[in-house]
Amino acid sequence: DAGVTQSPTHLIKTRGQQVTLRCSPKSGHDTVSWYQQALGQGPQFIFQYYEEEERQRGNFPDRFSGHQFPNYSSELNVNALLLGDSALYLCASSGGDRSYNEQFFGPGTRLTVL
């Protein structure tokens, strides 16, 4: 049973650029959440996608946007990158026969903005 997968594992961008991160949920899950984990901090909720719509959003600017595809995979897009966007971006999936709050995390994408 494949768990949550994310790509790429590492990414280096410069300020002002745009980036797209990808996530495939665990088999049987229909919901994808994205979190940002800055160095030395706990993850912060960005948003959650369900049925191809953004169901809930955290306190992040509109530069952060997402998408969910019919196969439940998801993308996170960040525009006009800032140095402060450097972080580990974690994708989590949930759903199926479990509570939507019980989330399973992928290995993350490490984004460095120079």
Add this chain to the structure above:
Amino acid sequence: AQSVTQLDSQVPVFEEAPVELRCNYSSSVSVYLFWYVQYPNQGLQLLLKYLSGSTLVKGINGFEAEFNKSQTSFHLRKPSVHISDTAEYFCAVSDPNDYKLSFGAGTTVTVRA
């Protein structure tokens, strides 16, 4: 809105000694509670969860936690740690009517021989 406070940022412990990681939450409603572990350069792995029922929850790798509603706490314990338990541990809370997890700042556990 829920919030989580992990009372210890770093916990050094000797191998085979017990360890307790403290977590307090603030919420005006019923909650779901979770402990996750993060090994270096990896994602988060679920250790255990409290959704309802028994307040003593057993998880993977010999960890357990106790939900105490009156003290709004969910402390994590292991009776005997191994070198391989060296990692970052995160406590998280969620409202059953909400979908997001709110995490604490984490506790770094370093196990020494």
